[in-house]
Amino acid sequence: MIPAHPRSSRVTLARVAKLAGVSIGAVSQVLSDNPNSRISATVRARIIAAAAELGYRPNMVARTLRTSKSSTYGFVSDTVTITRFATGILRGSLRAAHERGYFLLIAETAGDEEQEKEAVESMIDRGVDGIVFAAMKSRTSSPHGVPRWVPSVNVNMSSTAEAISILPDELNGGRIAVRTLAEAGHRDRIAIIGHDFRGSPDAHVALTARRRIAGIAAEMADRGLEFLDQRACDDWQTEQGYLAMRDVLKHARPTALLCLNDRLAFGAYQALAEAHLAIPEDVSVLSFDDDEFAASLRPGLTTVAIPHERMGVLAIEVLGAPGPMTSDLLVPMALHTRESIAAPKTSRGPAPHTAQDP
Amino acid sequence: MIPAHPRSSRVTLARVAKLAGVSIGAVSQVLSDNPNSRISATVRARIIAAAAELGYRPNMVARTLRTSKSSTYGFVSDTVTITRFATGILRGSLRAAHERGYFLLIAETAGDEEQEKEAVESMIDRGVDGIVFAAMKSRTSSPHGVPRWVPSVNVNMSSTAEAISILPDELNGGRIAVRTLAEAGHRDRIAIIGHDFRGSPDAHVALTARRRIAGIAAEMADRGLEFLDQRACDDWQTEQGYLAMRDVLKHARPTALLCLNDRLAFGAYQALAEAHLAIPEDVSVLSFDDDEFAASLRPGLTTVAIPHERMGVLAIEVLGAPGPMTSDLLVPMALHTRESIAAPKTSRGPAPHTAQDP
């Protein structure tokens, strides 16, 4: 009796076996490329032909049940969507996963620990082979309650768990920024927005931002440079950038402006425009992140980009790697050059590369 | 002999049954809330207690194999990430799915038909209960090769397939835009950027955009209004907005500007600033989409928003609905009011709501 099956009539190994005139086991061996099993070439060919004719596709659910291997990773983030940061990571992971024949099961937790725990459990119930934790806002995450036998990796968040973390190399990013400005010829008239290097470190600043700041400070020191002016911002949003820049212009006339992220720079652009100061002729602007709108600004904003996608790719590679890795991964940040930087008007030509005291 | 199981020792129904001193079947009935089976309250309590004590979690893979129901939907899009549009839909779907205990399996196809087909097949291999197709760029999609017995729904794309589509109500959105401007008092000096209403319809314009344009035209006609000036743009990017606005200003001096999307408006802002024209005092600006940066502009851009999230939510609701729906769903667009609109300087006060001929 042929039961009218619910899911239409998906082709199973049994059907292929019957058509090829062999056993189910034999078909399985051939179609799942089992290495240690010698099936005669003729039979093998017959099986493959039968499978093709029937349009056989393996039932991954059954295979997963049998092998405890699902070709699926979980991807949990406080915000998967919204910001370019999160979507960049997702994009990278998606691509890397696809290349390996994997799919991603997504969950968004809004930073809520309970939701995260629930998501992780549900994912494990569904047999994921590993989980990537990504974060926008978090500084240091608490352990997410992943059983030891489920591989996991943290992206853009350092965790107290034993899993490894993938982070942008903000320290070097900060250095790159200062170097870029210095090599364009800016030395004594650089202003910075987002942090006050004379004050104590902002308590609210996230971990990675702190490294960014440290990198900037280090490179400034190495070159014997000091900021002409600096403004701390309690939040790195457009509005604060606008306000801070207006403030700066009341007191000083920088040739270059370093913004701690693109949104601040966006605000600064507006303040600069209001003051009828041209970018980059009057003041060069450099920032961090390479947000979506950075290329749409006029002139295009030169910025030290966070390697979102690369980080997402690495996350998948780590999950797929055999042994547990030991140390965190620092992914290099790269300068995305657009039109917002020029040599200062007053002292033309690039400055010498070596540090020089005044 | 207790085999050292691979996935640590996940608690199974068998373990719970043993602890509770009942059969596996009984436990299954209780824990999966099988309605038609009368298990005595005492036994039921004993089972629940045992499950709790052991921390039992159902193996969804096994359950799926048995029931052909995975509590998982596929989400395939040409670009899941990058644009706010796509991520908004994803966000909505994610939330709605979560509320129903569902997860989303994601795939990004870059608009490639081969990739899409492959993704769909792989998802079905994994037993998804339905698939949502979302699109950024597409106009009309070809059928995606989904078997009839897998529910599917299209978001922001009309398909030739028999699945229903969820689309923004662009026609009304266009009307809202014109009405907003008219009610603010703008009548005879409205310029528009992105399309030339005197020419033939731009062949390259996507389907939804075409409806947007039709809505604008209809509302203008209903009110007996005509555009002071208009510029077609072959691509709705920031740069074209800037160029178009500069052009407009050479010939005309509008009191209001209608941009066919936010990026064009962003460019127009820049041209307006260059011309030392203040928004909204000198010219009001209104556009469409509510892109991420719309709130960051200065002044904040008033825009007719695409209901991304709502569309994403509806997609999941449609998949979960019992019977196949018949007609497409048009989701209303809403005006997001910010600061870019004011009454025109020349003729103060709102215009009468009824249309009036010149």
Next chain:
DNA sequence: CTGTTAGCGCTTTCAT
């Protein structure tokens, strides 16, 4: 009312 049984489709020993 409860326990036993028969698979879902697949992989993997183990006999032949």
Next chain:
DNA sequence: ATGAAAGCGCTAACAG
């Protein structure tokens, strides 16, 4: 070299 058979963990139909 190939086929038969035993489950992975669960649900649903059927005995008891």
